[in-house]
Amino acid sequence: MYGEIIAIGDELLSGKVINTTSSFAARKLVESGYEIKRISIIGDNPKDIKHSLLTAINRSKFVIITGGLGPTSDDITNEVVADALGLKLVLNQDIFNRIIEVEKRLGLKHSKMREKLAWLPEGAQVLNPKGSAAGYLLIYQDIPLFFLPGVPEQLKDHMINQVLPRLNKLIATRLVVKQHLFRTFGLQETDINEMFFDLERSSELLTIGYYPNFPEVHVTITVKGQDKSLVEEVFDNGCKEIKKILGDAIIAEGKDTLESVLGDLLIKKDAQLSVAESCTGGLIAKRITSVSGASNWFDRSVVTYSNKAKEEILGVSTKTLEKYGAVSKQCCYEMVSTSAFKTQYALAVTGIAGPTGGSKEKPVGTVFIGLKTPEKTVVERFWFPGSRIKVQQLTAETALDWLRRHLLNGSYIPGYRPAQ
Amino acid sequence: MYGEIIAIGDELLSGKVINTTSSFAARKLVESGYEIKRISIIGDNPKDIKHSLLTAINRSKFVIITGGLGPTSDDITNEVVADALGLKLVLNQDIFNRIIEVEKRLGLKHSKMREKLAWLPEGAQVLNPKGSAAGYLLIYQDIPLFFLPGVPEQLKDHMINQVLPRLNKLIATRLVVKQHLFRTFGLQETDINEMFFDLERSSELLTIGYYPNFPEVHVTITVKGQDKSLVEEVFDNGCKEIKKILGDAIIAEGKDTLESVLGDLLIKKDAQLSVAESCTGGLIAKRITSVSGASNWFDRSVVTYSNKAKEEILGVSTKTLEKYGAVSKQCCYEMVSTSAFKTQYALAVTGIAGPTGGSKEKPVGTVFIGLKTPEKTVVERFWFPGSRIKVQQLTAETALDWLRRHLLNGSYIPGYRPAQ
Numbered sequence: 121m122y123g124e125i126i127a128i129g130d131e132l133l134s135g136k137v138i139n140t141t142s143s144f145a146a147r148k149l150v151e152s153g154y155e156i157k158r159i160s161i162i163g164d165n166p167k168d169i170k171h172s173l174l175t176a177i178n179r180s181k182f183v184i185i186t187g188g189l190g191p192t193s194d195d196i197t198n199e200v201v202a203d204a205l206g207l208k209l210v211l212n213q214d215i216f217n218r219i220i221e222v223e224k225r226l227g228l229k230h231s232k233m234r235e236k237l238a239w240l241p242e243g244a245q246v247l248n249p250k251g252s253a254a255g256y257l258l259i260y261q262d263i264p265l266f267f268l269p270g271v272p273e274q275l276k277d278h279m280i281n282q283v284l285p286r287l288n289k290l291i292a293t294r295l296v297v298k299q300h301l302f303r304t305f306g307l308q309e310t311d312i313n314e315m316f317f318d319l320e321r322s323s324e325l326l327t328i329g330y331y332p333n334f335p336e337v338h339v340t341i342t343v344k345g346q347d348k349s350l351v352e353e354v355f356d357n358g359c360k361e362i363k364k365i366l367g368d369a370i371i372a373e374g375k376d377t378l379e380s381v382l383g384d385l386l387i388k389k390d391a392q393l394s395v396a397e398s399c400t401g402g403l404i405a406k407r408i409t410s411v412s413g414a415s416n417w418f419d420r421s422v423v424t425y426s427n428k429a430k431e432e433i434l435g436v437s438t439k440t441l442e443k444y445g446a447v448s449k450q451c452c453y454e455m456v457s458t459s460a461f462k463t464q465y466a467l468a469v470t471g472i473a474g475p476t477g478g479s480k481e482k483p484v485g486t487v488f489i490g491l492k493t494p495e496k497t498v499v500e501r502f503w504f505p506g507s508r509i510k511v512q513q514l515t516a517e518t519a520l521d522w523l524r525r526h527l528l529n530g531s532y533i534p535g536y537r538p539a540q
Numbered sequence: 541m542y543g544e545i546i547a548i549g550d551e552l553l554s555g556k557v558i559n560t561t562s563s564f565a566a567r568k569l570v571e572s573g574y575e576i577k578r579i580s581i582i583g584d585n586p587k588d589i590k591h592s593l594l595t596a597i598n599r600s601k602f603v604i605i606t607g608g609l610g611p612t613s614d615d616i617t618n619e620v621v622a623d624a625l626g627l628k629l630v631l632n633q634d635i636f637n638r639i640i641e642v643e644k645r646l647g648l649k650h651s652k653m654r655e656k657l658a659w660l661p662e663g664a665q666v667l668n669p670k671g672s673a674a675g676y677l678l679i680y681q682d683i684p685l686f687f688l689p690g691v692p693e694q695l696k697d698h699m700i701n702q703v704l705p706r707l708n709k710l711i712a713t714r715l716v717v718k719q720h721l722f723r724t725f726g727l728q729e730t731d732i733n734e735m736f737f738d739l740e741r742s743s744e745l746l747t748i749g750y751y752p753n754f755p756e757v758h759v760t761i762t763v764k765g766q767d768k769s770l771v772e773e774v775f776d777n778g779c780k781e782i783k784k785i786l787g788d789a790i791i792a793e794g795k796d797t798l799e800s801v802l803g804d805l806l807i808k809k810d811a812q813l814s815v816a817e818s819c820t821g822g823l824i825a826k827r828i829t830s831v832s833g834a835s836n837w838f839d840r841s842v843v844t845y846s847n848k849a850k851e852e853i854l855g856v857s858t859k860t861l862e863k864y865g866a867v868s869k870q871c872c873y874e875m876v877s878t879s880a881f882k883t884q885y886a887l888a889v890t891g892i893a894g895p896t897g898g899s900k901e902k903p904v905g906t907v908f909i910g911l912k913t914p915e916k917t918v919v920e921r922f923w924f925p926g927s928r929i930k931v932q933q934l935t936a937e938t939a940l941d942w943l944r945r946h947l948l949n950g951s952y953i954p955g956y957r958p959a960q
């Protein structure tokens with residue numbers, strides 16, 4: 121059931137373009153029960169393409185080849201494939217007609233470069249004769265070879281609608297795969313790894329993956345096997361165990377995010393949120409408004425970068441700013457409890473994201489976060505390590521997660537608090 | 541001069557994590573005059589790691605191997621490398637001491653898992669003995685093998701500060717490479733491609749690259765050759781030509797970004813900016829505050845997501861909201877000219893990012909952008925195609941770019957304006 125992926129393109133090999141297409145193809149194949157043994161990136165070079173293709177055919181049950189199908193001079197996949205496999209290039213009448221039609225419609229002269237798209241290795245089955253990209257399937261010595269466009273959107277469409285249905289008929293996987301994602305915040309990758317020592321060894325079918333996705337760590341459970349009911353049992357037990365072990369370090373599951381979970385909790389309470397941001401500079405608002413429908417629970421945010429803005433918009437007193445400074449418990453308290461916010465819940469953050477602005481008493485990374493609820497208003501001091509962007513990300517995540525935890529269990533203790 | 545890169549990790553092979561580290565490493569190597577023939581991704585599998593390493597040593601002048609150096613159970617690179625090359629694993633005292641020190645500081649028990657980090661194949665030269673990641677160089681049969689951490693930030697640091705200086709001593713490239721990046725906004729990739737038809741053919745040494753980086757298109761010029769003065773001449777002429785062709789579609793060059801360029805222009809005028817955001821939900825503020833020192837030119841931003849917030853914070857009149865709605869020229873005008881903003885310059889955006897909320901008169905993607913300068917206040921209507929996130933990105937980019945163009949040439953005509 122092992123397959124492999126070959127991505128062709130100088131732009132991938134020189135690192136100018138990140139190879140997202142192979143990742144997408146691999147993910148879809150793995151989710152469907154196939155395994156990928158190798159992903160190779162090679163340049164627009166006939167010798168390398170030929171060698172990689174023949175090696176892959178030799179050791180794999182199927183091969184996905186992406187890129188090099190376009191009309192420009194560096195697109196050489198079709199010629200090289202024909203040469204490598206000893207096949208003729210044949211004119212595909214459907215594609216040829218489509219090219220002529222497009223040329224007519226746009227009033228273009230016939231171009232040999234465009235016509236190249238219609239010359240495919242003999243035996244090639246065009247995957248989507250009505251589409252604009254000429255991906256095709258070639259079965260060579262019983263090995264299915266899928267040649268796909270390298271353009272991300274076209275590749276995605278081909279993978280889902282053309283490749284997987286055909287591959288399923290050619291190579292039934294018989295493997296049942298169940299997978300789930302847990303997003304966590306506040307634990308280190310190694311801590312999590314140690315927590316799962318026993319679970320990882322509890323079944324041959326089960327794999328736990330750990331993926332730092334700053335400032336979160338994502339944990340996946342994958343259960344694979346031939347027996348559907350066994351796979352489901354191991355999967356259900358595994359998920360239960362993971363939830364027990366990680367507890368409220370799990371901020372969201374599956375397609376949910378911290379901000380979407382927070383929104384659902386606020387909607388349940390029929391409550392709304394306002395945010396005052398200083399050092400995060402809009403990051404909290406931006407994350408919140410990435411959720412469609414956020415207007416149901418998000419009222420407003422102010423990014424009061426200057427002291428004047430804190431005074432004028434939020435009513436922070438000049439005295440507080442003079443006596444304690446903008447990065448202080450007092451200022452944060454006044455920010456979050458401002459009369460400018462009429463919502464039941466509010467968050468405020470003020471801190472030193474760096475790289476400059478730190479002092480002995482308040483080093484770079486010092487951040488105050490304030491939380492207002494219908495019951496009370498609290499401010500906590502934090503210290504976050506890392507670059508400007510990391511401090512901003514940790515601040516935003518902590519503020520949103522603090523409110524999430526409060527809504528869940530009523531506690532006023534923030535989850536994440538590195539040594540000060 | 542050919543090298544290759546091997547990235548190890550099940551999470552890369554299953555497509556869960558996109559392999560950005562190999563792209564980064566490849567880009568840095570290419571910029572330094574080396575060529576990369578192949579990038580391979582393989583899983584945490586001893587047989588595959590061994591086979592890939594030995595094949596690479598056989599055909600390449602140097603090899604970069606990333607991943608599998610961590611403390612967790614799936615990190616097996618060191619053992620497999622020692623086995624593949626017939627070397628012993630030896631305790632590295634420096635790394636061991638550092639682990640003990642960290643364990644003491646954090647009050648942790650000694651862990652064999654962490655200690656694993658200190659056991660390296662004999663002959664390994666630790667690249668950065670003072671750092672926390674144990675990347676190392678092993679010279680095997682005269683081929684430099686660099687083993688690097690897979691964590692993106694650690695890899696980047698190692699590539700720039702450790703690998704390239706050492707590789708330069710081991711394998712001098714003799715190739716002179718000059719490269720420059722132009723960030724553009726408002727032109728399509730294919731349009732740009734056509735504009736450079738002649739320039740691309742003007743010299744064998746010169747390559748132009750096109751990289752869509754939504755909503756921008758990045759254009760790079762790379763000039764490579766053995767003759768330094770010829771390379772410089774072709775490079776200088778190429779850059780001049782690119783600037784002439786692209787004109788003010790170039791929003792930033794090199795390491796600059798649209799927001800950093802905008803900041804520099806405002807600082808020159810000793811002016812400050814305020815922003816009122818509705819549909820972008822904080823994205824404009826977030827982009828601005830990603831620039832260190834933004835507090836010199838950025839005063840405040842309000843994210844007025846609800847109508848109430850628009851009234852209360854910005855003083856938009858109830859009448860305007862009732863008569864014209866929040867997404868209207870009138871509302872945008874009142875937002876940008878609010879008395880809550882005391883700065884010389886202000887931007888306001890209000891629109892329908894979607895996926896819901898559109899109407900026949902104001903379809904999804906309809907956005908009003910307002911620009912206030914010391915001379916006058918103008919509002920323009922735009923229509924941006926695409927998903928919620930794309931509409932938000934196009935809105936933020938257009939607003940920032942509009943102000944940039946105004947500061948540069950005094951015009952009130954926004955650069956980018958898709959058909960309405």
